[in-house]
Amino acid sequence: MQNQKNTVFVGKKGVMSYITAVVKIINDGNSEVIIKARGKLISRAVDVAEIVRSRFMPNLIVDKIETSTETLQSEQGGETKVSAIEIKLKKEI
Amino acid sequence: MQNQKNTVFVGKKGVMSYITAVVKIINDGNSEVIIKARGKLISRAVDVAEIVRSRFMPNLIVDKIETSTETLQSEQGGETKVSAIEIKLKKEI
Numbered sequence: 001m002q003n004q005k006n007t008v009f010v011g012k013k014g015v016m017s018y019i020t021a022v023v024k025i026i027n028d029g030n031s032e033v034i035i036k037a038r039g040k041l042i043s044r045a046v047d048v049a050e051i052v053r054s055r056f057m058p059n060l061i062v063d064k065i066e067t068s069t070e071t072l073q074s075e076q077g078g079e080t081k082v083s084a085i086e087i088k089l090k091k092e093i
Numbered sequence: 094m095q096n097q098k099n100t101v102f103v104g105k106k107g108v109m110s111y112i113t114a115v116v117k118i119i120n121d122g123n124s125e126v127i128i129k130a131r132g133k134l135i136s137r138a139v140d141v142a143e144i145v146r147s148r149f150m151p152n153l154i155v156d157k158i159e160t161s162t163e164t165l166q167s168e169q170g171g172e173t174k175v176s177a178i179e180i181k182l183k184k185e186i
Contacts, residue, residue, distance in 0.1 A: 043135035046176040050162045065158035067180070069143045083139040087160070 006030050010037035010045040018048045022089070023056055032063065032090040038070060042085045049087045063090035099123050103130035103138040111141045115182070116149050125156065125183040131163060132175045142180045156183035 008021045018035070025033045037045035053060050066086045071079050101114045111128070118126045130138035146153050159179045164172050 040133070040136045042139050043133045043176065046135050046160050046178060050160055050176045054162055062160065065160065067139050067143055067155065067158065069147055083136065083143045085139060 006032060007034045007036060008048070010035060010041050010048060012041070015044060015047050015051065018044070019052055019056065022048060022052050026057060026060070026091070032088060033060075035087040035089070036084065038084045039082045042083060045085055045087060049089060052089065057089075059092050060089045061092050063088040099125060100127045100129060101141070103128060103134050103141060105134070108137060108140050108144065111137070112145055112149065115141060115145050119150060119153070119184070125181060126153075128180040128182070129177065131177045135176060135178045138178055138180060142182060145182065150182075152185050153182045154185050156181040 006025055008018055008025070010018050022033050022035065035045050035049055049062065053062070064086075065088070068084045068086075069081050070084050071081055074080050099118055101111055101118070103111050115126050115128065128138050128142055142155065146155070157179075158181070161177045161179075162174050163177045164174055167173050
């Protein structure tokens with residue numbers, strides 16, 4: 001299991017909120033950060049990673065990107081499958 | 094450069110169109126296929142890869158996922174930056 005405090009879950013706020021969260025985690029002394037998202041928010045997670053690296057922290061590299069399928073319980077009791085992504089950024093040594 | 098004939102560009106059609114295209118490339122005898130998308134379509138590309146692997150071709154593995162930033166020329170002559178993804182699926186040996 002990844003350390004939750006190094007993880008940013010991308011939701012429906014603007015991209016900048018998540019960029020700020022990623023930058024703060026690194027500036028707080030962590031050497032890596034994990035950006036997670038599900039469903040349509042996956043593209044926003046990629047935007048966050050790309051913008052952090054190109055504009056704010058060029059010393060971060062993409063260490064690993066993984067995709068998966070998660071099963072969600074719907075309110076009606078059924079199940080829905082949704083794609084998910086985890087992007088791990090790491091300080092270049 | 095990747096071989097274009099092994100590449101599926103995910104656009105605005107339904108997910109199933111791209112799933113079919115990926116399956117066909119492998120069934121035609123290729124051992125790998127690359128799924129590409131930009132912007133909001135990135136999440137659809139992840140769906141395509143996940144559904145192909147979980148429902149149709151469990152012998153495929155995710156070989157590599159890369160993200161990048163592409164610069165597009167807008168019709169007004171300006172430039173827009175957009176995130177992109179490339180997912181490479183490969184036959185497990």
